[in-house]
Amino acid sequence: MNSLANIIHVSLLSIMKNKRRNIFTMIGIIIGIAAVITIMSLGNGFKKTANEEFSNAGASKGAALINYFAKDPNAPNRDPFTESDMELARQVKGVKDARVKEDDTFGLSSKASTEKKETDIAVVKKTSVTSPEEGEGFTEDDNLMENRVATISSNVADELFKGNAVGKTIYIDGMGFEVVGIQNNGQIQNAVSIPTRTVKHYLPNLKPDAPQLEILFDEKQNKKKIANQVAKKLNQSGSAAGLGEYQYTDLEEMMKSIGKIFDSITYFVAAVAGISLFIAGIGVMNVMYISVAERTEEIAIRRAFGAKSRHIEFQFLIESVILCLIGGIIGLLLGILLASLVDALTPEYIKSAVSLGSILLAVGVSTLIGVVFGWIPARSASKKELIDIIK
Template sequence: MKNLSNILAVSFKSILKNKRRNIFTMIGIIIGIAAVITIMSLGNGFKKTAADEFSDSGAGKNSAIINFMTSSGEGAKENPFSQQDIDIVKQVNGVSSAKIKENDDTGYSAKMTNPQKKGDVSILKKATMDTPEKGQGFDSDDNELHKKVVTVDDKIAKDVFNKDALGKTLYIDGQGFKVVGIANDAMNPSAVNMPSKTFDQYMSNLNQDLPSLQLTVQDGQDKKDVAKKVEDALNKKGSGVGDGKYTYNDTEEMMKGINKVFDGITYFVAAVAGISLFIAGIGVMNVMYISVTERTEEIAIRRAFGAKARDIELQFLIESVVLCVIGGLIGLILGILIGSLVDAVTPDYIKSVVSLSSVIIAVGVSMLIGIVFGWIPARAAAKKELIDIIK
């Protein structure tokens, strides 16, 4: 152990003697490792985001989602998941619990009943809507107080209020709500935003356009088998049988397939970026050969004092590994910083997740480069005999 610590100390001294040359040698390793870490962290971020989305859609370990689709493809007129349907589902062997699942991005179908204009609207539940395009919107206090306020989009403002909607009353299913803002949603035309607690008090009888039922499967039960049994039971006795069909989609299998695609793309791009590591390894080998040539006198002195060929080989091999590991650690830090920067610039689209495997790969690859490309120069140094050097 003492001998190894001495070799490490000598390695650092040797590297510091030629700082500029060794820094340029490490640049290739730094760039290669940084590129690989950045790509892998962003790939892991995509996988985590996808996993979170699918988990919310029922891809959890003991969670499954039953959907209902009408024969026409339009929204369901009546709730296809009544309390009777839920009771039927709970009787299926393997089901622990069942509840109607709400999707925050899906609206609730309702009827606009203003004298000037009647028609269908989609109500979106919101905790707050304090940054509308026009008007003041509503805040958390309005939500807590169950105030009957809403924001509408330009289409409703034009059709119902001739573009003068602020302060007017919009009637939904016969109930009046004050318009406090104009807010458009490209994904939901004819959309009305309403405080969620106001909705729960006054509009709780409404259904989402695409309702779904969330199951919790008992531990030890096969989720897919239980979900299929629920699907069959509802398609026989469910309240929506006459209007459409109940279906179960195995989102967990879909998630696994998407993860495989992400992994394939990530590893392929990382491998392409890793080509620079091979080039950097050639640079390390070249520098080590130069170092062996420059330190012939040092090798001679060490051999004269009884150093064996194995000691000389180990000395130069460790120097190569130390050089590469330092470059790898710098590249690791740089890759994490780049990933974090991308995360900060595009927080809604790209997430960066650095895993332990990424860190192990960075350090391991660096050491491997040092060993592979440092071994040949180290062997050359070990083969130098004292008598040959004196000649």
């Protein structure tokens, strides 16, 4: 252990002795590792976000979602998941419970009207809207007090009031709401934002366009088999069986496929970025050859005191590994910083996730570069015999 500690100490002294040269040598490793870590962190972030979205959509192991697709999209909306439908689903062996899942990500379907006009809208539940493009919006106090206020998108404002909407009243499901602002929602063109508690109190009957039946069961059960049995039973006896079709989509399989695609793209791009590591390795080899040439006298002295070839080889090999490890650690920290910076600049679009695998990859690749590209110069140093040096 003392011998290894001494070798590491001598290696660090040698690296510090030629700081400028070694820093320039490490730059290639730093850039390469930083690029790989940044790409992998962003790739892992995309994958994690996608998995969360799929889990929210029913791709978790203990639940499955049954969708209903009407034959005639223009037919009057009919609730395809009544209490009797849920009872049918519960009768299927393995189903613990069944309930309607109302995904209101894209709002609750309704119509807004004035005395003269009417338009389709999507009611979005929010606790507050404090910075609308026009008007004052509503606050958390409005939500707590269940005030009948709303902000509407510019599309709805143009349709109902030709743009001049603030202060006017719109009617939703027979209930009047004061327009307190115009606020566009990027995902929903015809959005009408209303305090969450107000919606629950005054508009309890609103439903999303596409309700889903969520069935729950033990994780050990065959999810696909049970879900297909539920869909089959509903297609035979469901309340809306003749007007459309009940279907189960295996989101978990879709999630796995998309995860594999993300992994493939991430590793491919990381491999392309890793080409710079090969170039950096050539630089390390060149520096180690220079170091061997400059330290011929040191090799001769160690030979004179009985050092064997393997001792000389190990000394220079350890020095190469330490040089690459320092560059790899700096590159790792820089990569995490860059990924976090991208995450901070685009919080709504990109999420980074640094995994233990990425960290081990950075350390492992750095060590491998040190071993592979340091071995040849180290081998060259070990073959120098004392008599040849004296000559």
